[in-house]
Amino acid sequence: MYRLLAVVLLCVAWAAAALASGENDTPIGASTVSLNGIARGTVCKEGDPVDWWKVYIEGPTEIVVFLDGVGGDNDQYFYSHSLDLLAQSTGSGADEVVFGGVSGGWYYIKVYRYSSGCSDYYLGVLSADVSGYLWGAEDIDIYRIYMSAGTTYWIFLTDHSATFNPDLFLATSEHVIARSNSTGNVDVIKYMPSVSGYYYIAVGSASGSGDYWLFVGSR
Amino acid sequence: MRRWMGVSLSLLPLLFLLYGCTLLQERPLTVNGYWQGGIQGGAEEASRSVQLHLLQNGTDVTGWVKFISGYSFSIWPITSGTFDPEARTLSIEATNPEDQGEVYSFVGTVSRYSMSGEGTYTDGDREEGFTWSVQRGEGYADLNGPWEGEISGGDFEADLQFDLAQTVKRLEGWINVKTESTMVVLTISSGEVDQEKKLVTIIARGTPSPAKEESYTFTGTLLLINGEWKRMLGTCHFSSNETEEDLIWSATKVSKGQEIE
Numbered sequence: 400m401y402r403l404l405a406v407v408l409l410c411v412a413w414a415a416a417a418l419a420s421g422e423n424d425t426p427i428g429a430s431t432v433s434l435n436g437i438a439r440g441t442v443c444k445e446g447d448p449v450d451w452w453k454v455y456i457e458g459p460t461e462i463v464v465f466l467d468g469v470g471g472d473n474d475q476y477f478y479s480h481s482l483d484l485l486a487q488s489t490g491s492g493a494d495e496v497v498f499g500g501v502s503g504g505w506y507y508i509k510v511y512r513y514s515s516g517c518s519d520y521y522l523g524v525l526s527a528d529v530s531g532y533l534w535g536a537e538d539i540d541i542y543r544i545y546m547s548a549g550t551t552y553w554i555f556l557t558d559h560s561a562t563f564n565p566d567l568f569l570a571t572s573e574h575v576i577a578r579s580n581s582t583g584n585v586d587v588i589k590y591m592p593s594v595s596g597y598y599y600i601a602v603g604s605a606s607g608s609g610d611y612w613l614f615v616g617s618r
Numbered sequence: 619m620r621r622w623m624g625v626s627l628s629l630l631p632l633l634f635l636l637y638g639c640t641l642l643q644e645r646p647l648t649v650n651g652y653w654q655g656g657i658q659g660g661a662e663e664a665s666r667s668v669q670l671h672l673l674q675n676g677t678d679v680t681g682w683v684k685f686i687s688g689y690s691f692s693i694w695p696i697t698s699g700t701f702d703p704e705a706r707t708l709s710i711e712a713t714n715p716e717d718q719g720e721v722y723s724f725v726g727t728v729s730r731y732s733m734s735g736e737g738t739y740t741d742g743d744r745e746e747g748f749t750w751s752v753q754r755g756e757g758y759a760d761l762n763g764p765w766e767g768e769i770s771g772g773d774f775e776a777d778l779q780f781d782l783a784q785t786v787k788r789l790e791g792w793i794n795v796k797t798e799s800t801m802v803v804l805t806i807s808s809g810e811v812d813q814e815k816k817l818v819t820i821i822a823r824g825t826p827s828p829a830k831e832e833s834y835t836f837t838g839t840l841l842l843i844n845g846e847w848k849r850m851l852g853t854c855h856f857s858s859n860e861t862e863e864d865l866i867w868s869a870t871k872v873s874k875g876q877e878i879e
Contacts, residue, residue, distance in 0.1 A: 499877045
């Protein structure tokens, strides 16, 4: 019995190692990440600079595709099923995000290691948990969420307006734990609670009014 | 002690003035680097693209001139060249490596980001004049990411998508050849960018059906768009189990925002 288990574990380890060393180097060999799932991978400038992923999205929805990498410079590209580029995030850091509305079907994601060395990363594709509208700078919406200790949460807030600037807050019933007040169209908070319980996500307008979308992923 | 501090403080504006003046000193004008533009008039064609790679050593200038016409190009070494930084004038001669009688001479004035002037072309028998102008481009060609373009030849016509991952001069990735009815994904088996000459060579293979293997050998030159190496074009040798063909191709680097379109 133990021998069988050892063989199974060995096969799993081998499969994981094969994937890390570049099995998903092209769209044909793309690994699958499920919608609202968060996958792990590694890219290395020498030997394995590219990982391809694909995701199936059942119908029209708002999504964020995020890359949470460690060290150096990673880039992320988002493609249609026919491999037309739809969005890219190629900043100078290891974290990247693209966002917006999709009509559904298969989509491809390329993770590219731009700088030298290797980077472990999380790749997540989240559909919007909630959408809302803020009526100007005084307006604020508050949502309650249960969060488990030791789990990492990624909370994204997006909008599509050049004049609307919503901000994102995470709080307990007593105080604000984290905030994101980016002036762009994406805000993000990454948080791992040490205590399980209910927390509050607040979305407030720093300026303007408009639609927003809120996404929560965890692993 | 306090008096010395006072003296030191009183000297600060002077130091700032001197240091500031050093900062404001203009960098010396050089012609080093890559330039691209066009020549108008002259031999055979009314207008053609030209690229220069200039290496300045004192007043001597070496390097090459690349002439690009349609999907073909040729590189001519600079056989004599001088740059006078005081007068801001450049004079170079480039000779056809396959026919030493063919010579292009360029004479012009130089500014930091552009050069222009007049020139002559001779094939040994006749001489023709032309005007030229070029703009400065960046030194390093970053080909990483997606490119879109076309490939054609004879009755064949298809859209091209390159997706390149570059490690200094090595290119990896895939190429998508899309017609109205078919889509073949090719894997790059060997790819290289010549950073000095700004040339690309890519060999890609695919199997559109189990019994059919296809091979594409792309050779081309990079072109500057707004100072960046964002376009490439050239010829492609296609071969499969059934046929061989020479094609032409071009592609432009694609750039999108973070918001999904």
